[in-house]
Each structure stands twice: as structure tokens, then as C-alpha cells.
Amino acid sequence: MLLNTGHYYSQSLYMMEVLRPVLVNINGRIYRKNLVQEESYEEEEEEDYSYSAAEAEQCLDEPCDAYNIEQTDRGFRCAIDVPSVLYKYIIGKKGETRKRLESETKTSINIPKQGVEGQIVITGAHRAAVASALTRIEVLIDSFRRKQPFTHFLSFALNHAQVQQGFLRFREQVLERCGQDAGVDESIFQNPAKLHLTIGTLALLNEQEVTRANKLLQQCQDVIRDITEAKPLPVEVRGIEYMNDDPSTVDVLYAKVAVKDGSDQLQQIADRLVECFAAAGLMERERDRVKIHGTIMNTLFRKDPSAEDKGASGRPNAKDREAFNAKNILQMFDDFYFGTFELNSVHISQRFSTDSTGYYSSAGHVTFS
Incomplete structure (x- = not known):
């Protein structure tokens, strides 16, 4: 049978x-x-x-x-x-x-x-x-x-003056040494004033929802300060990485971000924030742990300098993007040092916005100390 x-x-x-x-x-x-x-x-x-x-x-x-x-x-x-x-x-x-x-x-x-x-x-x-x-x-x-484009995102600002200077050196050297590689040009580099680490994205569709998200962030402040012992975190931005399988066809290149003493405090804060916002129904949890990295090159910027990427791995919207060959960049700048600074806040950043410092406008923030 x-x-x-x-x-x-x-x-x-x-x-x-x-x-x-x-x-x-x-x-x-x-x-x-x-x-x-x-x-x-x-x-x-x-x-x-x-x-x-x-x-x-x-x-x-x-x-x-x-x-x-x-x-x-x-x-x-x-x-x-x-x-x-x-x-x-x-x-x-x-x-x-x-x-x-x-x-x-x-x-x-x-x-x-x-x-x-x-x-x-x-x-x-x-x-x-x-x-x-x-x-x-x-x-x-x-x-x-779930089909609405995100309007805000939780972020750690990485645009400290020292990191910006390091990033500008990186951009200058990459263009000088790898500018002839396929797809590599100045247009795909991040705006140095908007260097950041995305924790998670939010679709806040009216002022009431923005207020609700801000109140929730304020409630997370004690949890964050327990992790940091109410002190700023000395953070180092060093090294680069990509997340797809082929280094010759890359859409996003990231800078590695870590607490200088090697602890996982930054990871703990990011994960707890996502856990809190997801439990409240304000954020979708895309993976078990937040990927700690900051975008420094993104092919979305080629057509739209103000674009914000969700930070997903792979090649989203590949048909609308011209990838670049990152082989030489990865070899030459694998351990590039961008800078060190004290991170002391997390923001609800508004997409497609700019404040007086050149960073994203903030709809709310809390400090670590």
C-alpha cells in the first residue's frame, strides 16, 4: 500500500x-x-x-x-x-x-x-x-x-567629534585607495553628523503614539542605569564588517561598536529596550539579539542621501540598488580605528529629520548617568 x-x-x-x-x-x-x-x-x-x-x-x-x-x-x-x-x-x-x-x-x-x-x-x-x-x-x-513605513527609531548617536574625524579619514582613504573599485564613490558614504547605531524601528503614526513611546522610554531609564551603574559607557568604534555572503557585491558596510572594557553592557541595553518596546506592541522583534553596528556605507544613499536603512542583513530591494565591491576595503581597513567616546544617551530619533547639530531630531531620550 x-x-x-x-x-x-x-x-x-x-x-x-x-x-x-x-x-x-x-x-x-x-x-x-x-x-x-x-x-x-x-x-x-x-x-x-x-x-x-x-x-x-x-x-x-x-x-x-x-x-x-x-x-x-x-x-x-x-x-x-x-x-x-x-x-x-x-x-x-x-x-x-x-x-x-x-x-x-x-x-x-x-x-x-x-x-x-x-x-x-x-x-x-x-x-x-x-x-x-x-x-x-x-x-x-x-x-x-505592519505595512506602514517606520517613522522613528531607537538610536545610539555615534557622531562624537572624534568619531566623525575618524570617519572622514576613512572616507578619504577609501576613495583614494579603492575609488576605482566597482560601485565605490562618495555618494554611498554616511553623513558623518548622522552616524548612529539603530536599536529598532518604530511606526508612530500620530502625536499620541509618539508620547506613548517617549513615556515607555522614560520607564526604561532605571533599567538602563542599573546596567551602566549610572555612568556613561566608554565606547570604541573600530573595525568594519558586512553581512551578506559575497564581499564583491555589498550594499551596506558597518563599523563595529563595542564598550571599551569588552563588557556586554551596550548589548544588554539594546536588548532590554527591544524587549520592552516589543512587549508593548510598539516594535517588532526581528532577531534574538540586536546587532551592534553603525552603518558607514550604504547603497541606498546613492539615490537618496537621506535614506535610512533598517539594518537588515542581505540585500533588501536589490533591484533598486547598485552594489559595490568591498573586497579591497575589507582587506585594507579591516581594523580601522574611528574613535572612542563616552556614550550617555539613547534617543527616539525621527526619520528624515535634522536637528541643530546635524543629527536626527529627537522625540525623546534618556541618559545613562
Whole structure:
């Protein structure tokens, strides 16, 4: 008798997904997704924000005490804060998404006018119906929030005067000795005033979310000071590295950053910050540990000097980028010394911005000492 191993494998996966469902973190609350029948779903055009019936069932409609659902004379009511830029995804094309949500949950969903920051209000005759609509809206919003470009990022500034001078020497020597190598030119070097280490990226879609992120950062200050013993960290920027497999085809080159005494304090701070912001639903955790490095050359800068890269490994958006040959740079400048300085703060930096020092504008910061 022949055994259909493919069917057996798919059934095993099915059982694993039932027993260990996917968990979704939304605003610090954890939901589990129901297993649904796979459907082909093509990405919609920019103005089409409807969703399928299967997607509507992706999470369990479980009433939760975390919801602030109030009883009124006419039934039940709940208000949820949603950035105005996301209203369109709940309304859908020609209002189809909202109509479907209201029909399936037997609720009424009131959404402010586009561009007006406010609350989406859900009302219904039964508490369970309001909780169901709220859960579906939060899952829907979370899905589209993940597609928004990041607006801010947690950063350690590496633009100390000594490091900037070291970086300018590096740039001058690389152009002099390796300027004939494929793809190497002045346009792909980082702006020295914006040298930084990215801890993690944030999509903060209105002032309320910026304020929330800043408050969370302030709450992390005691944890940071416990790690640093309330002192600045002497940090050394020395050496370079790349993260893809072929040194002759590189998109991003990094400077290595480490605490001068060899301790892992900087790593601890970065990891704890990501842990804190991810638990609050403000950041996605992309890897187990933050990669401690600072971008010094990036092919994104070739077309857009203000570009910020997420710091991912590999070659993202390779079709839009002209890589460079880093073989000689890596050989000649492997242990290049950029400088040493005392690091004493972490910032919520605003993307595509510049402050009076030439660094990114800060939406909030805390100090180590």
C-alpha cells in the first residue's frame, strides 16, 4: 500500500497549528489566530482596503476584561484609539469593510472624519458583540500597521567629534585607495553628523503614539542605569564588517561598536529596550539579539542621501540598488580605528529629520548617568 506522505505531512502541520496557534501581539495584548482555509489573496490596489471573510475569522472573538467596554442605557459601548491614517483600512473601499464588520458582529462602528485624530466608537446590544468587533478591528489595524513605513527609531548617536574625524579619514582613504573599485564613490558614504547605531524601528503614526513611546522610554531609564551603574559607557568604534555572503557585491558596510572594557553592557541595553518596546506592541522583534553596528556605507544613499536603512542583513530591494565591491576595503581597513567616546544617551530619533547639530531630531531620550 502506498503512503501519501504529502498528505500525512500537511495533516501533521495542521495539528501543530491547532495545538500551537500563531500568537499576535497587539498593544501589549496577546491574541491567537484561528486556523482558516487557505485562500488565494492578491494584493489590492492602493485604494482597495477590503478584506476577505477568512481574514475576518483569523482571531477568536473572545470577550476580554482588558477591554474598556461600558454598559449604557442602549447596550454596550467601547472606544478605541486609532491613528487617523489607518481609518481607511477599517472603512474599506466604498465603506465595504466597515459594513461587513457591522453586519457580522451586529454592531455600529463610528469613525471620525479622515485626518481628524479621535476615537473609533463601537456600540452594540451585547457585550460579546462589541468585544468581537473590537478584536477584529485591532487585528485588522495590526495587519495594516505592519505595512506602514517606520517613522522613528531607537538610536545610539555615534557622531562624537572624534568619531566623525575618524570617519572622514576613512572616507578619504577609501576613495583614494579603492575609488576605482566597482560601485565605490562618495555618494554611498554616511553623513558623518548622522552616524548612529539603530536599536529598532518604530511606526508612530500620530502625536499620541509618539508620547506613548517617549513615556515607555522614560520607564526604561532605571533599567538602563542599573546596567551602566549610572555612568556613561566608554565606547570604541573600530573595525568594519558586512553581512551578506559575497564581499564583491555589498550594499551596506558597518563599523563595529563595542564598550571599551569588552563588557556586554551596550548589548544588554539594546536588548532590554527591544524587549520592552516589543512587549508593548510598539516594535517588532526581528532577531534574538540586536546587532551592534553603525552603518558607514550604504547603497541606498546613492539615490537618496537621506535614506535610512533598517539594518537588515542581505540585500533588501536589490533591484533598486547598485552594489559595490568591498573586497579591497575589507582587506585594507579591516581594523580601522574611528574613535572612542563616552556614550550617555539613547534617543527616539525621527526619520528624515535634522536637528541643530546635524543629527536626527529627537522625540525623546534618556541618559545613562
